[in-house]
Amino acid sequence: MDRVTALHHFTHHHKLALANCNDPEYKTECRICKLQILGPAYFCPERTCLYILHESCLWLPQKIQVPFHLNHMLVSRLLPSLDPRQRCYAYTLCLDSGEFAYSCEHCDFILHAICANSLKRSLKCEFHLNNLYYFGRNHKSLFDPLYINFYCDVCHRSCEREPFYRCLECDIYFHLKCVFIPNIVKSKYHIHPLILKDSFIEDDSVKHYCDFCEEERIPNDDIYYCEECTSQTTAHIECVLAEVENNIEIGKNNHEERLQK
Numbered sequence: 001m002d003r004v005t006a007l008h009h010f011t012h013h014h015k016l017a018l019a020n021c022n023d024p025e026y027k028t029e030c031r032i033c034k035l036q037i038l039g040p041a042y043f044c045p046e047r048t049c050l051y052i053l054h055e056s057c058l059w060l061p062q063k064i065q066v067p068f069h070l071n072h073m074l075v076s077r078l079l080p081s082l083d084p085r086q087r088c089y090a091y092t093l094c095l096d097s098g099e100f101a102y103s104c105e106h107c108d109f110i111l112h113a114i115c116a117n118s119l120k121r122s123l124k125c126e127f128h129l130n131n132l133y134y135f136g137r138n139h140k141s142l143f144d145p146l147y148i149n150f151y152c153d154v155c156h157r158s159c160e161r162e163p164f165y166r167c168l169e170c171d172i173y174f175h176l177k178c179v180f181i182p183n184i185v186k187s188k189y190h191i192h193p194l195i196l197k198d199s200f201i202e203d204d205s206v207k208h209y210c211d212f213c214e215e216e217r218i219p220n221d222d223i224y225y226c227e228e229c230t231s232q233t234t235a236h237i238e239c240v241l242a243e244v245e246n247n248i249e250i251g252k253n254n255h256e257e258r259l260q261k
Contacts, residue, residue: 003018003040003055004018005017005018006018007042009042009053009058010078011031011032011053011078011100012031012044012051014044014045014046014049014051015044015045016042016043016044016051016053016058017042017043017044017045018040018041018042018055019040019041019042019043019052020039020040020041021037021038021039021041021052022038022039024036024038028041028052029052030052030053030054030057031051031052031053031100032053032054032057032058032060032100032113033054033057033112033113033114033138035054035114035138037052037053037054039054039055040054040055041053041054041055042055042058056207056216057113059207060076060113061076062075062076063075063076064076064102064116064120066111066116066119066120067119067120067121067122067131068119068122068131068168069104069107069109071106072104072105072106072107072109073104073105074102074103074104074109074111074116075102075103075104075105076100076101076102076113077100077101077102077103078098078099078100078101079095079096079097079098079099079101079103079110080097081097081098085097086101086110087110088101088110088111088112088115089109089110089111089115089168090111090112090115090116090118090119090133090166090168091112091115091135091139093112093115095110095112100113101113102116114138114139115135115139117218118133118134118135118136118139119133119168120215121133121134121213121236121238121239122238123165123179123237123238123241124242125179127179128167128170128174130167130168130169130170131167131168132165132166132167132174132179133165133166133167133168134163134164134165134221134222134237134238135163135164135165135166136163136218136220136221136222137163137199137220137221138218138220138221139163150164150173151173152164152173152174152175152178153172153173153174153178154174154175154178155175155178157175159173159175162175162176163176163221163222164176165179176222181196181222181237181241182196182241182244183195183196184196185224185240185241185244186244187212187240187243187244188243188244189212189243190226190233192226192228192229192233193226194224194225194226194233194235194240195224195225195226195227196222196223196224196237197222197223197224197225198222199219199220199221199222199223208234210223210234210235210236210239211233211234211235212235212236212239212240212243213235213236213239217234217235217236221236222237223235223236223237224236224237224240
């Protein structure tokens with residue numbers, strides 16, 4: 001499909017034009033997710049305007065739903081200029097007026113764009129009562145300048161430089177290796193074993209998808225993939241483990257084994 005070369009977006013009053021950012025030394029920051037842009041982007045061609053978005057952020061859905069807030073939909077919007085600084089429900093990040101966020105129209109509930117994506121899927125495991133949510137490498141890039149640090153509830157070491165799982169209800173964190181995600185699993189929906197990998201980019205597409213839930217995935221997040229399929233099957237960790245037989249018991253045994261070491 002051909003890309004749209006120019007369009008309007010509700011976050012900005014000028015028309016945006018398609019461009020490509022290729023210089024990693026030039027720190028171009030997306031106005032929605034606050035991460036560096038490398039690749040396709042839409043920018044404002046007005047001479048004095050520096051507004052720019054990832055192409056993928058421009059196409060974020062207007063409404064989403066997260067598992068722990070099922071009664072209401074979350075709607076994308078710019079936070080009103082008169083509102084005081086607000087805090088993302090999922091993380092310690094403060095959101096200023098005029099910033100992009102997902103919010104509930106009925107509750108005082110706000111999520112940063114990256115956090116909203118993390119909360120779409122939950123991981124269930126035996127060693128912790130509540131659902132866990134994955135926070136990937138994009139969170140590290142986003143929060144490094146804020147000098148925020150968290151410690152794993154199992155090994156008590158810093159989660160600063162690694163993706164992690166978080167329990168929102170208990171406000172605690174776990175390294176992936178401390179939750180002990182299996183390195184190899186066999187899903188009843190795929191003929192070959194699936195292997196855990198720290199990231200996977202199939203091609204130069206703007207969007208990458210999970211082959212299980214068919215929703216978009218972040219390419220530098222940890223995933224399961226099949227190295228035997230020519231179609232390069234990839235899937236979210238949570239989507240795969242939800243369909244693995246005896247997954248809860250596997251997680252319990254692996255976790256207990258790690259704690260005994």
